[in-house]
Amino acid sequence: xxxxxxxxxxxxxxxxxxxxxxxxxxxxxxxxxxxxxxxxxxxxxxxxxxxxxxxxxxxxxxxxxxxxxxxxxxxxxxxxxxxxxxxxxxxxxxxxxxxxxxxxxxxxxxxxxxxxxxxxxxxxxxxxxxxxxxxxxxxxxxxxxxxxxxxxxxxxxxxxxxxxxxxxxxxxxxxxxxxxxxxxxxxxxxxxxxxxxxxxxxxxxxxxxxxxxxxxxxxxxxxxxxxxxxxxxxxxxxxxxxxxxxxxxxxxxxxxxxxxxxxxxxxxxxxxxxxxxxxxxxxxxxxxxxxxxxxxxxxxxxxxxxxxxxxxxxxxxxxxxxxxxxxxxxxxxxxxxxxxxxxxxxxxxxxxxxxxxxxxxxxxxxxxxxxxxxxxxxxxxxxxxxxxxxxxxxxxxxxxxxxx
Numbered sequence: 001x002x003x004x005x006x007x008x009x010x011x012x013x014x015x016x017x018x019x020x021x022x023x024x025x026x027x028x029x030x031x032x033x034x035x036x037x038x039x040x041x042x043x044x045x046x047x048x049x050x051x052x053x054x055x056x057x058x059x060x061x062x063x064x065x066x067x068x069x070x071x072x073x074x075x076x077x078x079x080x081x082x083x084x085x086x087x088x089x090x091x092x093x094x095x096x097x098x099x100x101x102x103x104x105x106x107x108x109x110x111x112x113x114x115x116x117x118x119x120x121x122x123x124x125x126x127x128x129x130x131x132x133x134x135x136x137x138x139x140x141x142x143x144x145x146x147x148x149x150x151x152x153x154x155x156x157x158x159x160x161x162x163x164x165x166x167x168x169x170x171x172x173x174x175x176x177x178x179x180x181x182x183x184x185x186x187x188x189x190x191x192x193x194x195x196x197x198x199x200x201x202x203x204x205x206x207x208x209x210x211x212x213x214x215x216x217x218x219x220x221x222x223x224x225x226x227x228x229x230x231x232x233x234x235x236x237x238x239x240x241x242x243x244x245x246x247x248x249x250x251x252x253x254x255x256x257x258x259x260x261x262x263x264x265x266x267x268x269x270x271x272x273x274x275x276x277x278x279x280x281x282x283x284x285x286x287x288x289x290x291x292x293x294x295x296x297x298x299x300x301x302x303x304x305x306x307x308x309x310x311x312x313x314x315x316x317x318x319x320x321x322x323x324x325x326x327x328x329x330x331x332x333x334x335x336x337x338x339x340x341x342x343x344x345x346x347x348x349x350x351x352x353x354x355x356x357x358x359x360x361x362x363x364x365x366x367x368x369x370x371x372x373x374x375x376x377x378x379x380x381x382x383x384x385x386x387x388x389x390x391x392x393x394x395x396x397x398x399x400x401x402x403x404x
Contacts, residue, residue, distance in 0.1 A: 006278070010140045010147065018188040019128055022082065023148050025185045026124060028155030028162075029089065029178040033096075033117065034058060035163040035262055036174045037110045038244045039255065040100075045107050048245045048373055049365035055241035056361025057115040059233070061122040063355025070126040070348015071212070074341060078134070079192050081127035086186040088120030093179035100172045122355070126347035131192075133335040133343045141336045142285075146277025149328040153273045153320075157266025164259015212345040220399045221286060221333055222346065227391045228293050229353040232326060235384025236293075238360035239300050239377040240265065243316070246373055251309050264313045268320020273328050282337075285329045290392070292325020297384045304377035 010016060038051050073081050092113050099105040129145070136144045166174045216222050240262075247258040272292075279285055299319030306312045330350070338346040360380065368376030 006140050006143050007147075010136060010144045013135055013137075013140070013144075015135050015192050016132065016144065018191040019082070019132055020148055020151060022086070022124070022185045022188045023128060024151035024155050025181050025188075026085075026089070026121070026155070027152035028159040029093070029181050030058070030117075030121065031156050031159035031262075031266065032163045032178055033093070033175070034114075034241075035160045035244065035259065036167060036171070037096075037114060038241065039163075039167050039258070040105065040171075041107050041110055042244055042248065044105075048242060048368040048376070049362075050107060050111070051245055052238055052241045052361040052365030052368065053358070054111055054114050056238060056358030057111055058118040059121070059355050059357040060115055061119040061355065062125070062351040063358070064122070065119075066122050066126060066351025066355050067345070067348040069123055070130070070344045070346070070351060072344075073127045073130060073348070074344035078127040078131040078344070079189070081123045082131065082192060083186070083189040085120040085124035085127070086182060086189050088123070089117060089182040090179055090186060092117040092120065093175045093182055097173070097175035097179060100175060122351060125354075126344060126351045129331055129335060130343035130347045133338075134340065138336075142280050142332045143278040145332045145335055146273065146279070146328055149324075149331065150270065150273040150277050153266060153269035153324065153327075155266075157263050157270045157320075160262035160266065161259045164256045164262070167255035167259070212342050213349060216338070216342060216346055216349065218402075219337065220395070221282075221337060223398075224286075224392065224395055225289070225330055225333055226349065226353050227395055228290065228326070228388065229330060229350060230356055231384050231388045231391065232293055232296065233354050233357040234360035234363065235380050235387065236297050236300060236360075238357055238364045239304075239380050240316075241361060242364060242368055242373050242377055245368065246312075246377075249373060250307055251312060253309060257309065261309070261313055261316065264316040265320035265323065268317040268322075269324045269327065270320075272321040272324025276325065276328055279329075279332075285333055288325040289329035289333060292322040292327075292329070293388060294385070295319070295322030296326060297322075297381050297388065301378060301381040301385070304374045304381065 034055060037054055041054050042051050096113050099109050132144050132148060133141055166177060243262050244258060247253050247261060276288055296319045299315050299322060303312055303315040306315060334346050334350055335343060364376045364380045367379055
């Protein structure tokens with residue numbers, strides 16, 4: 001009964017449902033377009049490095065401007081940032097569609113558009129998540145963020161599956177398909193303005209902390225989240241960009257089965273987030289975050305050894321369960337344990353660490369180009385596991401030194 005009450009309270013919060021829908025659509029389209037562009041790039045260039053670079057460029061703007069956008073979203077109205085992001089998404093998808101339908105598409109076009117679309121995500125991600133923290137009651141923040149991650153993980157699952165089918169039959173129309181969904185996001189962003197005219201308590205609150213990073217980094221869990229996120233985004237997530245290459249060179253499967261393979265990780269994310277959304281115990285939140293990161297890295301490492309399609313699907317599904325713990329608790333910890341006037345900045349710094357993925361894309365792309373794609377995944381995930389242990393140990397020692 002309590003959970004049901006919290007659930008209905010969250011849904012009835014002004015502005016939550018439109019922001020929630022935007023998150024789901026953004027995730028669906030992002031993973032849909034990543035797979036379509038990766039497939040086209042590999043068929044045009046046969047370069048694993050360019051496929052990895054394409055994935056990295058989509059999050060590169062988070063590194064470049066994520067912390068700046070987060071900082072200014074604390075000063076100004078977050079709703080404008082959310083609205084602007086949807087316009088960037090629509091523009092990027094329509095340009096890609098025109099180039100595809102006219103047969104003018106080239107690799108550099110897709111690389112540029114991935115970066116441009118990533119700029120939209122740099123506006124949307126920190127602003128929308130911190131906006132949710134602003135409008136929800138403190139007792140419902142963890143549930144609201146969990147619900148947001150659940151719908152995002154549904155998009156992460158269904159996006160690649162739909163992409164695989166469209167690649168098989170209607171590849172030239174793939175990007176107009178995603179642009180139609182982005183148009184719905186734009187409409188939802190306008191509804192946020194309509195429904196939250198008098199209920200954005202922290203979006204325009206004056207910025208009062210002279211050095212937000214120094215204030216935030218003293219928090220042990222904030223520091224842990226940043227360190228683990230850096231490791232996962234340099235040594236774990238870029239390896240999944242090689243899945244289309246593995247499908248083409250080792251598993252020898254068609255685009256529809258490729259969509260299922262990539263979607264298996266999203267399915268694991270979705271199911272995992274359904275079970276852990278709304279967890280309020282902070283110790284359990286921290287455990288899920290760290291253990292989920294290790295499960296993801298270990299699953300990716302074993303995946304690199306597989307030459308059997310069904311086994312590969314199972315391993316990516318297990319990896320997705322790990323990502324559920326990592327990604328769900330990542331935002332919950334940041335939003336729930338940060339002062340309201342620092343939420344935008346905190347999400348901005350988190351965006352910056354997510355934006356480090358291009359470094360990992362270069363790392364795994366170069367290794368895969370020199371050796372076999374599976375070798376690149378194997379080495380990168382092993383590096384991540386070792387670094388994770390070292391960095392977590394260093395953070396714990398720092399914490400003990402501060403408390404003594």
